[in-house]
Amino acid sequence: MSWKFSVSHSLPLFLLLFLYSFPLISTQQNDDPTFKTMHDFSGYPVDKSSYTFTPSNSSSLSVDIQALQKQIDELSTFSDTPAPSVTRILYTENDVLARRYVKNLMGLAGLSVTEDVVGNIFGRWDGYEPELTAVATGSHIDAIPYSGKYDGVVGVLGAIEAINALKRSGFKPKRSLEIILFTSEEPTRFGIGCLGSRLLAGGEALAEALKTTVDGQNISFLEAARSAGYARDEDDLSSVFLKNDSYSAFVELHIEQAPILEEEGISIGVVTNIAAPASIKVDFEGNGGHAGGVLMPDRNDAGLAAAELMLAIEKHVTESGSLDTVGTVGILELYPGAINSIPSKAHLEIDVRDIEESFRNAVINKIHKAAKSIAKKRKVTLSEFKIINQDPLAHSNGSLIKAVVDASDELNLTYKYMISRAYHDSLFMARISPMGMIFIPCYKGYSHKPEEYASPQDIENGVKVLALTLAKLSLR
Numbered sequence: 001m002s003w004k005f006s007v008s009h010s011l012p013l014f015l016l017l018f019l020y021s022f023p024l025i026s027t028q029q030n031d032d033p034t035f036k037t038m039h040d041f042s043g044y045p046v047d048k049s050s051y052t053f054t055p056s057n058s059s060s061l062s063v064d065i066q067a068l069q070k071q072i073d074e075l076s077t078f079s080d081t082p083a084p085s086v087t088r089i090l091y092t093e094n095d096v097l098a099r100r101y102v103k104n105l106m107g108l109a110g111l112s113v114t115e116d117v118v119g120n121i122f123g124r125w126d127g128y129e130p131e132l133t134a135v136a137t138g139s140h141i142d143a144i145p146y147s148g149k150y151d152g153v154v155g156v157l158g159a160i161e162a163i164n165a166l167k168r169s170g171f172k173p174k175r176s177l178e179i180i181l182f183t184s185e186e187p188t189r190f191g192i193g194c195l196g197s198r199l200l201a202g203g204e205a206l207a208e209a210l211k212t213t214v215d216g217q218n219i220s221f222l223e224a225a226r227s228a229g230y231a232r233d234e235d236d237l238s239s240v241f242l243k244n245d246s247y248s249a250f251v252e253l254h255i256e257q258a259p260i261l262e263e264e265g266i267s268i269g270v271v272t273n274i275a276a277p278a279s280i281k282v283d284f285e286g287n288g289g290h291a292g293g294v295l296m297p298d299r300n301d302a303g304l305a306a307a308e309l310m311l312a313i314e315k316h317v318t319e320s321g322s323l324d325t326v327g328t329v330g331i332l333e334l335y336p337g338a339i340n341s342i343p344s345k346a347h348l349e350i351d352v353r354d355i356e357e358s359f360r361n362a363v364i365n366k367i368h369k370a371a372k373s374i375a376k377k378r379k380v381t382l383s384e385f386k387i388i389n390q391d392p393l394a395h396s397n398g399s400l401i402k403a404v405v406d407a408s409d410e411l412n413l414t415y416k417y418m419i420s421r422a423y424h425d426s427l428f429m430a431r432i433s434p435m436g437m438i439f440i441p442c443y444k445g446y447s448h449k450p451e452e453y454a455s456p457q458d459i460e461n462g463v464k465v466l467a468l469t470l471a472k473l474s475l476r
Helices: 013-020 033-042 065-075 093-108 153-169 195-200 204-209 221-227 260-264 302-318 357-378 398-410 456-474
Strands: 086-088 112-115 121-125 134-140 143-147 177-182 247-255 268-274 276-285 326-335 345-354 381-390 415-420 435-440
Touching: 065 093, 065 153, 065 456, 086 093, 093 112, 093 121, 093 153, 093 177, 121 153, 134 153, 134 456, 153 177, 153 247, 153 456, 177 195, 195 204, 247 398, 247 456, 260 268, 260 415, 268 398, 268 456, 276 302, 276 357, 302 326, 302 345, 302 357, 345 357, 357 381, 398 415, 398 435, 398 456, 415 435, 435 456
Parallel strands: 134 177, 134 247, 247 435, 268 415
Antiparallel strands: 086 143, 112 121, 121 177, 268 435, 276 345, 276 381, 326 345
């Protein structure tokens, strides 16, 4: 809050002199009843630490939702596919342009912007006690093929607007506030979800594996990173690792990606847990052959083995004993990929998750047994069954849950405690920092498709809750 007055304020000269003399007044004078009366009358805090949000002044938060919606729309134009879809793949030209767009917005918000060697981007608003560990927020902006424009983006652009709203309100943070744009939350290019946050959380095995990881076009991770301006002079990615407690708190704003909030007419989802995800790659290999020349009894069809495994996955997931177990075959590739050729190879990528690791792990074991049994039955080779990741679930921190609930209450917004069955960068930030998440409704729960949509009012509500939560956490 700057100490600026104009003559038009018509304040008495003695009061102007008194206000300008605040820095010279001793602590003992602060206890004087006369001083307190004049301080209350002035409407300005004597020092930065005296400022805090309360139910009576949280209404001063003003979100420029029109500007924010325009930014969301503009960012969606950096896409490899036409609107309304968005496709933004790690380290491609449109990914680099989108990153530049966000860094510019961070700069316009007065944030100091830095990047690490894999392209995690940080925008910091220094607090008045910068030696304290910062409070962080953020999400991602990469997008799987033919998806929508809100997934992740609301948590990045919304975080910038939350900072802008706090600045407009006159708030001064005690702890620094930092926005993180995470690299490659989606696994599209290199098959690794939450790549940037995994590395920040100290993923040593991942850092080593990335030295030899290639994409579908046989372009290495390091080559792709360098084409985007990262990892220029080093193969060692350990500089990305953060120490435990690098942040005093991390809070992510995100669309729900499920229909519950919209169906129940609730404004805010307060996430308590993030489900435990696992990813598996499976390859079957058969003899192939001409579609007309090889009779059915003589075939070793890798494609049919894959199809049978997909049905087995559905069976084992639905019979797991847990309503929360889900399984998805998101990638199925048949080779050589000709209509008149029996598939000689089938490649599947499987996602299995549950809020209880025991249920998820039991399903994975059953899928593995099914794959071996199917290979034997169909006389094909199970050439690969590889668990890419088998991550533990994450629990939101109790004090962060309370901060989100308190913020929702002060803003008179309805809320609901929720489990996130989708996983997010928050899952890995929870390994190095207390973590919390804020959900907002999205239309019919649609996500990862062009119809993905969150209303301006719901986005505004989420940004206000995020801003107020950050303010509370900053002052601790």
